[in-house]
Amino acid sequence: MIELRPFGRLGGADHGWLDAKHHFSFAGYHDPERMHWGNLRVWNDDTIAPHSGFPTHPHRDMEIVTYVREGAITHQDSLGNKGRTAAGDVQVMSAGSGIAHSEYNFESEPTRIFQIWILPTTRGGAPGWGSRPFPKGARSGRFVTLASGFDTDGDALPIRTDARVLGATLMAGETVEYTLGRERKAYLVPATGAVRIDDVRVNARDGAAISDVEILRVTALEDSELVLVDAA
Incomplete structure (x- = not known):
């Protein structure tokens, strides 16, 4: 099953410094049909104006x-961590028993991010943060695991949940496969481009909620940059 969630129909709010679109219920946007997808709870598509951002909050x-x-x-966070994560790269924060942080765009142009929240397998635990580069060339024609709750996923950033976050870049006409399993759920968003899953076209920043699929096959209709969550 594939449920298309077009970008133009997403909830959201424009705060001036922040233009946010919400794939799931968040803040002032509430849709009882879009509370979560498996253990995936939030997928926000945020545009942050230059020299602005989210002040410290817990x-x-x-x-x-x-x-x-x-x-x-x-x-920057209450553990003393500080770091800059640039386009194409990923950061992970395990909130655990509690952490306060800020996220700022100190650049001279807008910053655009996907912010993805996944429910942890267990509550509590020591909070943590990490960031690392994931060159787009290394994702050419295949899905690469960016963050994972599984020890077998090598260099992926660790998260404390039964889920993976993956990225891929495809040239127009390329097809990529991912073994999902019918008992799991996936949520895919093209950051750029457009793809086809079965007979469903998914344009840039649309969401595709996928379930009851053993092997996910994605074909690029245009050069595309993809982000996928494999959720329990």
Whole structure:
């Protein structure tokens, strides 16, 4: 089953410094049919104006993955971590028993991110943060695991949940496969381009909620950059 969630029909709000679109219920946007997809709870498509951002605020018991599409985001938290994550790269924050952080765009142009929240397998635990580059060339024609709750996923950033976040870049006409399993759910968003899954066209920034699929096959209709969550 594939449910298309067109970008133009997403919830959201424009705060001036932040233009946010919500694939799932979040903040002032509430849709009882879009509370989560498996353990995937939030997928926000955020555009942050230059020299602005999210001031220090707390979280707990959530795995928060930030995929930077354009520009860069600078993170600082109550553990003393500080780092800049640039376009194409990923940062992960395990909120655990509690952490306070800020996220700012100190660049001279807008920063665009996907902010993905996944429910943890267990509550509590020590909070943590990490960031690393994932060159787009290394994802050419295949899905690469960016963040994972599985020890077998090598260099992926660790998250404390039964899920993976993956990225791929496809040239027009290329097809990529991912073994999902019928008991799991997937949520796919093209950061750029357009793809086809079965007979469903998914354009840039649309969401595709996928279930009851053993092997997911995605064909690029245009050069495309994809982000996928494999959720329990």
